[in-house]
Amino acid sequence: MQLALFIIFGILAVACALNLLFQRHPINSALSLVVVMMSLAVLYWSLGAEFLAAAQVIVYSGAVMVLFIFVIMLLNAGEEHRTQGSRAAYSAGFPGAAAIFCLLTFVFLKERGPLGLAKIGGDLSNFTDNIAQVSQMLFTKLLLPFEVTSVLILVAILGAVVLARKEQ
Amino acid sequence: MPANYLWLIPLLPFAGFLINGTLGRRLPRALVSAVALICTAIPAGLVAWLWYTMLSPGAPASIALDSGAWIAVPGFHADFSLSVDHLTLIMLGVVTGVGFLIHLYSVGYMAHEEGYWRFFAYLNLFMFFMSVLVLAANFLLLFVGWEGVGLASYLLIGFYFKKTSAANAGRKAFVVNRIGDFGFLLAMFLLIAHFGSLDFSTVFSTVGAHPEWLGVRFLTAICLLLVLGAAGKSAQIPLYVWLPDAMEGPTPVSALIHAATMVTAGIYMVARCHLLFDRSPAALAVVAIIGALTAIFAASIGMVQHDIKRVLAYSTVSQLGYMFLACGVGAYTAGIFHLLTHAFFKALLFLAAGSVIHALSGEQDMRNMGGLRKRISITFWTMSAGVFAIAGIPPFAGFFSKDEILFRAFNSPGPLGKALWIVGLITAGMTSFYMFRLWFKTFFGELRFEEATLESHGAAVHAHADTKLTMVAGHDDSHTHAVHKSPWIMLFPLVILAILSVIGGWVGIPGHSAIEGFLDPVFASAPIGGELPAVATSSALELTLAIASVLVALLGLYIAWLFYCRKPGTADALAQRFRSAYSLVSNKYWIDEIYHAFLVTPLLMFTRGIVELIFERGVVNGSARASGMTVRGFAWATRNQMSGNIRSYAGWLAAGAAVILAAMIFGRALWVHL
Amino acid sequence: MVPTSYYLILAAILFSIGIAAFLIKRNVITIFISIELMLNAVNLTFVAFAHMWHQVSGQIFVFFVMVVAAAEAAVGLAIIISIFRTRKTLNVDELDMLNH
Numbered sequence: 034m035q036l037a038l039f040i041i042f043g044i045l046a047v048a049c050a051l052n053l054l055f056q057r058h059p060i061n062s063a064l065s066l067v068v069v070m071m072s073l074a075v076l077y078w079s080l081g082a083e084f085l086a087a088a089q090v091i092v093y094s095g096a097v098m099v100l101f102i103f104v105i106m107l108l109n110a111g112e113e114h115r116t117q118g119s120r121a122a123y124s125a126g127f128p129g130a131a132a133i134f135c136l137l138t139f140v141f142l143k144e145r146g147p148l149g150l151a152k153i154g155g156d157l158s159n160f161t162d163n164i165a166q167v168s169q170m171l172f173t174k175l176l177l178p179f180e181v182t183s184v185l186i187l188v189a190i191l192g193a194v195v196l197a198r199k200e201q
Numbered sequence: 202m203p204a205n206y207l208w209l210i211p212l213l214p215f216a217g218f219l220i221n222g223t224l225g226r227r228l229p230r231a232l233v234s235a236v237a238l239i240c241t242a243i244p245a246g247l248v249a250w251l252w253y254t255m256l257s258p259g260a261p262a263s264i265a266l267d268s269g270a271w272i273a274v275p276g277f278h279a280d281f282s283l284s285v286d287h288l289t290l291i292m293l294g295v296v297t298g299v300g301f302l303i304h305l306y307s308v309g310y311m312a313h314e315e316g317y318w319r320f321f322a323y324l325n326l327f328m329f330f331m332s333v334l335v336l337a338a339n340f341l342l343l344f345v346g347w348e349g350v351g352l353a354s355y356l357l358i359g360f361y362f363k364k365t366s367a368a369n370a371g372r373k374a375f376v377v378n379r380i381g382d383f384g385f386l387l388a389m390f391l392l393i394a395h396f397g398s399l400d401f402s403t404v405f406s407t408v409g410a411h412p413e414w415l416g417v418r419f420l421t422a423i424c425l426l427l428v429l430g431a432a433g434k435s436a437q438i439p440l441y442v443w444l445p446d447a448m449e450g451p452t453p454v455s456a457l458i459h460a461a462t463m464v465t466a467g468i469y470m471v472a473r474c475h476l477l478f479d480r481s482p483a484a485l486a487v488v489a490i491i492g493a494l495t496a497i498f499a500a501s502i503g504m505v506q507h508d509i510k511r512v513l514a515y516s517t518v519s520q521l522g523y524m525f526l527a528c529g530v531g532a533y534t535a536g537i538f539h540l541l542t543h544a545f546f547k548a549l550l551f552l553a554a555g556s557v558i559h560a561l562s563g564e565q566d567m568r569n570m571g572g573l574r575k576r577i578s579i580t581f582w583t584m585s586a587g588v589f590a591i592a593g594i595p596p597f598a599g600f601f602s603k604d605e606i607l608f609r610a611f612n613s614p615g616p617l618g619k620a621l622w623i624v625g626l627i628t629a630g631m632t633s634f635y636m637f638r639l640w641f642k643t644f645f646g647e648l649r650f651e652e653a654t655l656e657s658h659g660a661a662v663h664a665h666a667d668t669k670l671t672m673v674a675g676h677d678d679s680h681t682h683a684v685h686k687s688p689w690i691m692l693f694p695l696v697i698l699a700i701l702s703v704i705g706g707w708v709g710i711p712g713h714s715a716i717e718g719f720l721d722p723v724f725a726s727a728p729i730g731g732e733l734p735a736v737a738t739s740s741a742l743e744l745t746l747a748i749a750s751v752l753v754a755l756l757g758l759y760i761a762w763l764f765y766c767r768k769p770g771t772a773d774a775l776a777q778r779f780r781s782a783y784s785l786v787s788n789k790y791w792i793d794e795i796y797h798a799f800l801v802t803p804l805l806m807f808t809r810g811i812v813e814l815i816f817e818r819g820v821v822n823g824s825a826r827a828s829g830m831t832v833r834g835f836a837w838a839t840r841n842q843m844s845g846n847i848r849s850y851a852g853w854l855a856a857g858a859a860v861i862l863a864a865m866i867f868g869r870a871l872w873v874h875l
Numbered sequence: 876m877v878p879t880s881y882y883l884i885l886a887a888i889l890f891s892i893g894i895a896a897f898l899i900k901r902n903v904i905t906i907f908i909s910i911e912l913m914l915n916a917v918n919l920t921f922v923a924f925a926h927m928w929h930q931v932s933g934q935i936f937v938f939f940v941m942v943v944a945a946a947e948a949a950v951g952l953a954i955i956i957s958i959f960r961t962r963k964t965l966n967v968d969e970l971d972m973l974n975h
Contacts, residue, residue, distance in 0.1 A: 039877045043885050050892040050912060059905045062896075066908050069889070073915055076882070080926040082934050085918075093941055097911070097948050104952045105904055108959050125852060126898030133859055134891035140866050141883045148879040151926055166931050167938065175935060182942050189946035196953035199960075845971045848898070851906070855894055 035153040038079055042072040057112045063101045070094040079153055084164040202247065202254045204266040207283045207336060210244045210293070214328035217241070221325065225318025234308045237321035241304045241328060245297040252290055262286060262722040265338060265402075272341075279399055284338035288723045291537060292335040292469055295544045299461045300328050302694035306552050307453040309691035310559060320360060320451065327353035331462050335469060340389050340399040343470065347385065347434065350463045351378040357458060358450040370446035377443040381433015381467075388426035395419055405476045414480055424477055424484030427470065428491070435467030435521045437495045442793055444518055448510040452555030455510060460517050460547035465540050468524045472533045475724060479531065486617065489529025489610075493624040496522030498790075500631035504638070505776075505787040508565050509554050512639050516591065517547055519628060523606055526621060532609035534720045538709045539602035541716075545705045546590035546599060549698035553584035556687045556695065557643060561650055567639065572648035576684045579692050581644050583699035588640045590702040592633035593754045595747075598706035600754075603629060604747050605709060611746060622746075629750055633757025638772075641765040650684065711743055882923040889916035903955055903965045907948070914944050 046069050053065040070093050078086040141148070171179055217240030225233050254260060263286035272279045285293075304324060311320050330353055334346025352375075359371025389399060396404045414420060431437070436444040447459050458464070471478060471488065478485055496519045503515030520543050527536030558565055560577045574581050590597040593604065607629070611622040708715045764772045776783040785791070842853055893916060896909035918937045925933025959965060 035877050039881065043881075046885070047888055047892075050889055053905075053908065053912065054892055054896045054899070059902050059908070062900075062905050062908050066912060069912065070915060073919055076885075076919060077922050080882070080922050082922045082925070082937070085922060085934055085937055088938070088941060089918075092945065093915075097945050100948060100952060101904065101908060101911075104956065108904075108956065108965060122848060122899050122901075126895050129852075129855055129859070129898060130891040130895035133855075133862070133894055134887055136859070136862060136866070137887035137890070138884055141880045141887065145878065145880045148883070149927060150876045151879045151882060151923065152876065163934075167934055170931050170935055171938070178939065182939060186942065186946050189949050193949040193953035196950065197956045847967045847970055848901075851897055855898060 035079060035151075038075065038153075042075045046072040046076075059105050060102065063098060063105060066101075067094045067098050070098065080151060081153075082163060084167050202250045204264050206247060207251075207264070207266050207285065208268065210247055210297070211329045211332035211336065213240045213243050214325040214332065217325035218322050218329060221318050221322035225322055228318065230312075230317055233318045233321055237325055238301075238304055238308070240325055241297070241301045244328070244332065245301045248290075248293045248297045251285065252294065255285070255287070255290060267338075277393060277397065279339055279341045281342065282338040282400070283336040283342075284401070285336065286723055287719050288469075288472060288537065289335055291541055291720075292465075293332070295465070295541060296328070296331050296335060296462050299544055299548050299698075300331075300457060302697055303453050303457045303461075303548065303552070306456075306555070306691050306694045307451075309688045310453055310555055311451060314451075316360065320357070323353055323356045323360070324454075324457070327357065327458060327463070331466070334466055338401055340392060340401070340404075343473075344382075344385060344389065347430075347466060347470075348382060350458070350466060351375060351382070351434070354378070354447070354458050354463055357454040358447045360450055360454065364449070366446075367449040370443070370449040374443035374447050377440050378433050381430045381440055384426040384429025384433070388423045388430065391419060391423045391426065395423075401473065408476050408480060416480070416482060420477060421481040421483050424474075424481045425487060427474060427477070428484060428488055431467030431471050431525075432491065433467075434470075435464050435525070436518050437467075437491050437522060437525055438498065441495060441499065441518050442796060445511055445514045445789070448508070448514050452510065452551055452558065455514070456548045456551035456555070459514065460551050461544035464517065464521055465524070465544070468521070468528065468536055468540055471525075471528045472537055472724075475528070475533050478528070485529050485531065487529070489526050489613075489617070489621055492522045492525025492527070492529055493621050493628075494522070495519065496526065496628040497624050497631070498522075500628045500635065501786055502789050504631060504635045505783065507567055509557065509567050509570075509639060509643065510551075510565060512567075512635060513547070513550055513554060516550075516632065516636065519632060520547065520591070523603060523625065523628075526610060526625060527606040530610050530613040530618065530621065532606060532613075533724045534717050535602065535605040535609050537720060538716050539606055542590070542598040542602040542702070542705050545698055546587045546597075546702040549583060549587040549695060549702055550591065552691070552695055552698065553580050553587060556580040556691055557584075559687050559691070560684050562685075564650060567642040569649050570643045571646040571650070572644070573650075573684065574644040577686050580687065580695065583692075583695040584644075585640065586699040586702045588636045590706075592636050592757065593629055593750055594633075594758075595751060596703070596706070598702050598704070600747075600751070601706035601709045601711075604750055605711065607750055608711075608743050608746050611742075626750060626753055630753040630757045633754040634761050637758045637761035638765055641761055645766055646769065648684075711740070879923055879927050883920060886916045886919040886923070889913075889919070901966050901968060903958075903967050903970070904952075906967065907951055907955070911944060911948065914940060 049065040049068040049072070053062045053069070056062050056065065070089055074086040074089040074094075077083075077089060217236050220236050221228075221233055225236075228236075255264070263284055265282065265284040267280050267282040270278060270280050304321075307320065307324065311317055314320065327350060330346045330349030332346075334343055334350060337343035337346060355371045355375040358374050359368045361367045362371075392399055392404060396407050398404065408414060408420075429440075433440040444459055444464070448455055450458075478488070499515045499518035499522065503512050503519065506512045506515060520539070524536045524539050524543070527533070527539060557570070557573065557577065557580060560573070560580065561570065564570065586597065590599040593600045595601075607622055607625045610618055610625055612618060613621070708719075709717070788794075842849075844850075890913055893909045893913035896912065897906055900906055900909065918940055921933040921937045921940075925931065925937075955965070958970060962970060964970070
């Protein structure tokens with residue numbers, strides 16, 4: 034069953050990523066990304082990271098991607114057109130991406146043995162659930178990075194407000 | 202005198218050089234002269250004390266002072282060691298005594314020159330190096346002095362560096378000397394190879410311990426190479442060409458360096474190494490032949506020169522040939538004796554010539570002189586003493602020393618000795634002729650010096666703007682254009698040297714020779730062709746030969762009188778009759794031109810064609826340009842990366858990430874293997 | 876039981892597609908979106924390894940990545956808005972005033 038789950042949502046993710054690549058209008062790309070994120074959430078869940086799956090759906094695709102879609106609609110960006118520069122980019126981009134893909138795949142396949150198998154759900158330790166585990170780590174050992182991150186978000190908010198303001 | 206004071210003799214002039222060289226530009230002239238004179242007078246005093254110490258009864262025959270190691274590696278060591286024996290005493294006496302007198306003279310002669318401080322700084326530097334040369338107890342320290350006097354000579358010949366001919370002359374002197382130094386260096390290398398040391402004591406005692414080393418090849422090689430060095434420094438054939446050109450320097454320089462001291466360094470070195478030379482009859486023969494040939498060759502050129510200093514220059518070359526001849530027949534004492542007397546009268550002649558030039562506000566061409574006998578009388582009398590001395594007329598100094606050399610040459614074994622004697626005799630006649638020619642042309646007859654011709658120029662006594670003969674350079678006009686006498690500071694050394702030229706030879710009167718006994722401890726151990734024959738032969742022969750030389754000298758005097766006093770046009774008429782011979786001799790046998798065509802030009806062609814083309818353009822320029830292009834290339838690559846185009850930045854980002862990825866994945870394997 | 880390498884290869888695929896989109900696309904916002912895709916692929920890798928080694932630090936890392944991605948998206952979009960106001964274009968080839 035895990036295999037079926039993996040295959041379905043894996044193919045879904047890849048298909049939507051390719052859709053993202055080949056769509057000309059940005060709004061289509063954004064919506065494809067939302068689907069990718071959703072399928073990734075399922076995969077996270079299958080790997081035992083329930084909290085992250087929830088965070089992915091709520092925060093990432095629910096807030097960040099919505100922000101993207103807002104901005105796309107606000108700016109009313111249109112379709113892309115073929116130009117000469119884009120053709121050069123095609124000739125550089127595809128082979129480059131293919132090269133990186135080959136490289137990574139080669140490594141992962143070589144180390145297939147040591148990587149072993151993934152059990153569905155997984156068991157991290159004697160804790161009952163994943164979120165307890167995460168918060169245990171986050172609020173004790175990594176408390177400082179946690180607080181700093183909140184400051185980071187505050188700074189980002191301020192920055193965004195200042196940058197997007199209309200000039201008076 | 203305590204041995205430690207020996208170092209003061211060279212170091213005081215060096216201190217004078219440092220003071221005058223660094224601060225002299227800003228010091229007043231009086232202070233510059235005072236520093237220079239003190240730094241020369243004190244060593245002269247120390248030498249006098251040294252003489253006293255070593256002549257007192259019970260004094261050692263030599264004093265040595267070792268001041269610490271210079272090179273100390275396994276297999277070879279050389280120290281800063283000085284030694285003084287009787288030969289050194291004579292050389293030191295000449296160097297410091299005559300040197301001090303010339304410093305005194307220069308205070309007056311150079312009084313109106315710019316660069317006064319520079320002159321005295323260089324002169325003191327020369328004194329330092331020359332003292333090191335004669336005091337050295339090993340070949341290496343001697344070579345330091347050897348090179349150093351060459352440097353000082355270059356600096357002083359090119360003293361008027363703004364004048365092209367002077368600068369060229371300085372360079373020529375240095376380059377030709379360098380060729381000799383090359384021979385000296387090779388000789389030193391051979392000495393290290395065969396004897397393992399450069400100390401005089403070690404080398405000479407090793408040679409003494411091997412009486413079977415007679416005529417062996419390595420000794421002959423060493424001696425011949427040393428002869429090359431001496432030929433360069435003492436202006437013998439084939440390396441004499443620099444000395445006539447060296448007259449571009451101020452006259453005191455010619456007197457000190459190119460008459461009394463530096464050029465005698467070669468003779469000193471041969472005399473010092475007499476133990477080596479005595480073991481190589483071939484080398485001695487070479488020395489003698491070179492000496493004799495140079496003597497007659499230079500004398501023949503000197504007979505037709507018009508510049509008063511040139512005559513004296515060729516005369517110096519010729520007299521140095523005599524000294525070489527003496528060493529070549531094993532008569533080292535005679536050679537040193539002639540060195541001593543020559544120092545007196547040649548320095549005197551040069552200084553007096555300088556006085557004449559000064560009196561005539563820069564005129565050097567003898568064709569424009571004459572009748573100065575009554576105008577500059579002290580100069581006349583002192584110069585006459587010098588002229589009579591060099592001509593070899595008794596009882597003046599030159600007679601005794603020159604005669605001793607001719608006698609020894611006649612006595613040396615084989616037909617070579619007689620041939621050398623004949624050559625020497627003829628040269629003596631020529632010497633007498635050209636010196637009296639100079640005497641008559643300068644001081645007798647009518648005044649050919651035209652005072653009017655100088656009106657338009659500011660007369661520069663001492664700076665000569667262009668080539669040999671006359672003057673033209675700016676000069677403050679404190680002299681009038683008439684013949685004027687020299688100041689006492691210039692005349693005093695002349696008087697002293699004149700007295701020495703008269704009595705200087707009396708230390709070597711045959712039969713009561715003080716100098717021979719004096720130098721016996723140095724030269725006594727000469728098993729071959731040394732001092733022994735002197736005792737063996739008769740004094741009747743010596744008297745006969747002496748009379749022969751005096752007659753020849755008087756013949757030269759008579760002919761000179763005939764040509765230049767009695768019938769003044771005779772010389773020119775002869776020159777016209779034998780025009781080609783005359784032109785050959787007056788152009789110095791075209792030697793300079795031959796050297797230029799066969800040595801200088803091919804060398805320049807080689808340098809410009811090959812070395813310049815390959816090294817200068819190819820290697821040096823090429824590598825400079827290559828490094829420039831490399832930087833440019835990198836800059837071009839980097840510049841293209843910063844295009845301002847966001848897409849290209851994205852591309853570079855991705856590429857960089859890929860590289861890092863690859864490095865991390867595969868670099869690990871490499872690292873593990875390292 | 877799915878081999879872990881499958882998850883990793885999936886992440887690699889998504890990552891390369893993200894890179895391709897990053898290099899090819901001309902619209903600035905689409906480029907941003909492709910960056911988010913790349914980040915997601917990396918997140919998947921972290922979670923897979925966290926699962927493999929039974930460590931929670933991989934998941935913590937993902938947490939922080941998400942936070943930072945959110946902040947970055949906010950600021951980046953604000954910048955794009957202000958650029959759009961002046962240049963009136965979202966074509967990345969025309970935003971070349973970085974080097975004059």
